Amino acid sequence: MYSKIWNRSAECISESAFFSLHNQKLQDQLKYVSERSVFYQKKFGRAGIEIEKLKGLEDLSLIPFTEKEELRESQLQAPPFGTHIACEPTDVKRIYSTSGTTGRPTYIGLTRRDVGLWKETASRVFWANGMRPDDRVPLVVSPFVVAASYADAFENIGTSIPVGVNVTDRLIDAFRFAGATALLCTASYPLHFAKALKERDIDPKTLGLRIIFAGGEPGASIPEVRRQVQELFNCRLMECSGNGDYGAMVWGECEHQNGMHFMGQGVIHPEIIDPDSGESLAIAPGLRGELVCTTIDRECIPLIRFRTRDHVEVTHTECECGRTGFGIRIIGRTDDLLIVRGVNVYPSAVRDVVAGFAPQTNGIIEIQLHKAPPEGWEPPVCLKVEVNDGVEPSKELKLNIEDRLRYSLIFRAEVELVPEGTLPRYEYKANLVRKHY
Numbered sequence: 001m002y003s004k005i006w007n008r009s010a011e012c013i014s015e016s017a018f019f020s021l022h023n024q025k026l027q028d029q030l031k032y033v034s035e036r037s038v039f040y041q042k043k044f045g046r047a048g049i050e051i052e053k054l055k056g057l058e059d060l061s062l063i064p065f066t067e068k069e070e071l072r073e074s075q076l077q078a079p080p081f082g083t084h085i086a087c088e089p090t091d092v093k094r095i096y097s098t099s100g101t102t103g104r105p106t107y108i109g110l111t112r113r114d115v116g117l118w119k120e121t122a123s124r125v126f127w128a129n130g131m132r133p134d135d136r137v138p139l140v141v142s143p144f145v146v147a148a149s150y151a152d153a154f155e156n157i158g159t160s161i162p163v164g165v166n167v168t169d170r171l172i173d174a175f176r177f178a179g180a181t182a183l184l185c186t187a188s189y190p191l192h193f194a195k196a197l198k199e200r201d202i203d204p205k206t207l208g209l210r211i212i213f214a215g216g217e218p219g220a221s222i223p224e225v226r227r228q229v230q231e232l233f234n235c236r237l238m239e240c241s242g243n244g245d246y247g248a249m250v251w252g253e254c255e256h257q258n259g260m261h262f263m264g265q266g267v268i269h270p271e272i273i274d275p276d277s278g279e280s281l282a283i284a285p286g287l288r289g290e291l292v293c294t295t296i297d298r299e300c301i302p303l304i305r306f307r308t309r310d311h312v313e314v315t316h317t318e319c320e321c322g323r324t325g326f327g328i329r330i331i332g333r334t335d336d337l338l339i340v341r342g343v344n345v346y347p348s349a350v351r352d353v354v355a356g357f358a359p360q361t362n363g364i365i366e367i368q369l370h371k372a373p374p375e376g377w378e379p380p381v382c383l384k385v386e387v388n389d390g391v392e393p394s395k396e397l398k399l400n401i402e403d404r405l406r407y408s409l410i411f412r413a414e415v416e417l418v419p420e421g422t423l424p425r426y427e428y429k430a431n432l433v434r435k436h437y
């Protein structure tokens, strides 16, 4: 019998030990960035913050937030890592890209130590999700996410089987011929996968799939989605989550399936804030707010009070499993992220690709969802695109836009060209996705 918990001293840490560990590590991290990161030297300087005067966790809320947009700007100024890099470029051992909202990827570097810590937190998560040494997991993740860290964790616990993206037959073979037992994917993917299996006359129940690690979208915690998937495959669907910026995999459900425990003890410090006032809120069951993460042990790209734009609800602060990390479920994202066949698609990135066809297009688009996600995200997604006055809405233009979207965002859309002035205009923030259900 295996232990139920991957790293008991971290995951079951007492409240007081957690506080003193994070208090010390935060101070060390702040000192490190103020000595080594030009980005934070400037940021702290502008805010009039003297790091040596801060008393650790109790003063964390005095430090300004780090926004994704600032990181992007910083990378444009000093590519590829930006002025927020805090280690020697030769110490960067791995570079990930994440899809940016502008369609240009942002790059995240990791040192050898960073790689090890990401592997550790991901191992805690997948172990809590139920993975054990005899499990084999095919890797079918999008090119934008941190696949290598997942592979590290799978190999730390059991076995990984790389199969690539959009290779359904190879994925099915991994189950039929290589003894795969688990699958990491977005919550909407299993329904699509079941359809592909049925088209090939394969009963999903015969696949030997034991656990689905479902991350990347709120769907997994919707009881109806979970029930449907678990029944179809006769497996357990477990939620997990993380982010390419602050940590590949940091949140995971235990066997009680009651929201994802925080599992980044000693590596990441989480806060939940009121997204409007920016005030840091006391963690308690039922609390809703935006997740903010601070790295407390990162060498290459430390992030202080990074706004994740994930809106979460605290599900619990105590659990029968013995883990002390509070639980959350993700209730949404501020920027209306779409997840199409496991690939994150930001509507603003779609708009930017379309805008590249100017002067034929004017940059006004609307993504129309005719069913609730995850079903509504099934490609091709309906995309209305305005053409400029006097431009013929030709079939050629439509196909060119569809091709460009598929090539640059791995996003399959059914484009409909409409005359200028057809779509609604918004004064404040463009509402690029409209629900038609």
Ligand SMILES: [Zn+2]
Pocket (backbone or CB within 6 Å): 254, 255, 256, 261, 319, 320, 321, 322, 323
């Ligand atoms: Zn638990």
